[in-house]
Amino acid sequence: MSELLDRGAARTTWIRSRMPLLAATRRDFAERRPFAGRRVGMSLHVEPKTAVLLEVLAAGGAEVVATGNHGSTQDDIVAYLRSLGMTVFGRRNDTLAEHEANVAAVVDARPDIVLDNGADLVAGIVAADATRHVIGGTEETTSGGIRLRTELAGRVPFPTIVINDSPLKAIGENRHGVGQSVVESIMRITNLMIPGRRFVVAGYGWCGRGIAQYLRAFGGRVAVAEIDEIKAFEAALDGYRVDDLRNLAEWGEFFITATGHPGIVTEEVFDRMPSGAVLANAGHFPWEIDTAALAARAVAVTELDTAIERVDLPDGRELILLAGGRMVNLAGREPKGNSLEAMDLGFLLQSLSLERVATDAGSLAPGAQPVPDDLEREIARRFVRAMGADR
Template sequence: MTDLDSGRARTAWIRSRMPLLANARRTFSETRPFEGRRVGMSLHIEPKTAVLLETLAAGGAEIVATGNHGSTQDDIVAFLRSQGMTVHGRRDDSFDDHLANVAAVADSHPDILLDNGADLAAHVIRSGAASSIIGGTEETTSGGLRLRGELAGQVPFPVIVINDSMLKAIGENRHGVGQSVVESIMRITNLMIPGRRFVVAGYGWCGRGIAQYLRAFGGKVAVAEVDELKAFEGALDGYRVGALDDLAEWGEVFITATGQPGVIGEAVFDRLASGSILVNAGHFPWEIDTEALRRDSESSEIDQAIEVVRRPDGRELVLIAGGRMVNLAGPSPRGNSLEAMDLGFLLQSLSLERVATAPESLGAGAHGVPDDIERTIARAFLAALGADR
């Protein structure tokens, strides 16, 4: 089967199981909210994303896109190109290749940004090309942090931060990410979850979900969280709670879900038992300090997703997916569940529609998802779920 045949078949299967986007696609084909607009995208390219882009294209959007580093699926790229979309990138791109792909999307002069990690927003601002942008969306916590921190006061157009949505927090982050991270660890390592000791760094919505699903499978779970209120919640939810340094000798598998750089670094590496496994669930591959991990060490790749790092003192630490997002890594990556992404990508679609049709209703900078959009989608999701049955 060629890449194109594979991409077409996989996208067709996913499309058939995303009823919320199907409804949006039918509506957009009539209302054409993106007519004459070019949408520039930097987001993981996998089958569910293809269905999102089809939905925007049905509304008249011209698509220029790239994926994120290490998660692009080549068969889906082939399929999207066959549909007349301009798509940059390959799965084996280097990080420099990824930055060049982002630049190519930005240089196409999009009107609207569909961003992940604020890569596109940062590029158009620093290149002086922001004046042509009417607005956009940002998918992640990591990107929201950049917009409100590193880029604060520099964004002259509205950006709706999808991850601010309570719907996304519960549906996609807690349950979608929670389920897919645990499934991906099982798939990649083939290790048993029951009885194993896990440390989850970060007790935001993704961390909550990861901890919940690990415990549901029989794992022993501890939470490392610097925010006192979130740590309080973790303790009352029944988890062991402590500082990461203090949990380093207890844990066997360490999972980061914070959106912050350098969460697990040299001080923690020095205290880990030989055989400890390091996993990142956050957007950027920076939560585990992989440069420090490999420094003065010998590395051997077991397969495309498992790397054994032999430290100078002889201890062996296991790095999963090179520190990249685990649920879109390794052989046969699946990502979050279809239902979770149907919900999340409907949030994207309707938020982009608001940007395209009423940008004046939003001020410059980062915004949460408008309340009326959230409530409309909540009703649609409950109906699709058959919650009243």
């Protein structure tokens, strides 16, 4: 355990040293203590950058009760956070059932502020009829924002600031952070060449834009599958081939999903893919690639390396699945996630939005809503100064 703790502490020390926006916020929160007497419940990837965020909240007086997302928890960081007195549930190899029990344990702790990623925690609070304990919270992702506005619409009586609605997050964290880290992770996991290879990106939201941009920057040939007419129009003007995913299935060598929606790569698409095609998911939930349908038709599934599976099909073709269809930049081998600068920005949005909930929840409407405009503009000013773009 000491070795695990030491590694988690050392990794977090390096990350913390490169996140100046959160460092300044930590000093400010330590002086003003905006979370004193508050319990923050979290369901978010437990990795070093998240540890720095939780340190900031704890410096502001928050009691933290947390768990990770399925498949992305890093055990050394759990050990480090527990050494700070935080209650953290979960391990990297938790089953889905164990992950759901971890979320339930955070719900049972009755947090009054929620820091969510994918709306699992809010859904659990609603199901447990525990909303009366909560004054508000934040949601990090596209997938969680969709859930709040569909299956949970009208059922969440407290304000939830959707960080993913922020143009700052869209540009800084999604386009550039996710774009860079997904391409980097695929390169690290597979050790395959990018230049000249054919990539199909499903979804041209901000994450899809970034993935396509960074693939092309490395020399990849990129096509985009997008059902929204306006986004398809944008992708075409950005110079990408644009078509239905079924029509692109025979052309592509790599397929990367980034939509936030389930059932994107289906049996019909599998049937058209060439042998050796590589499948990766960048979305929050492992539902964009229909891995259950793929496994059901397989004659054999072989683990070739950490985060690489070969799926042998009855017709002699083989498909390569990365990270089991989970978020490839956090569930794959040597997970790094988004760049430190991108998450310094994203977690500053989290910190100040959570502070607004803690100190002025009454000014916010119930339900899902964007980051307040005054916070957006203040954070943009801070980021430009921090990166030296004003010099």
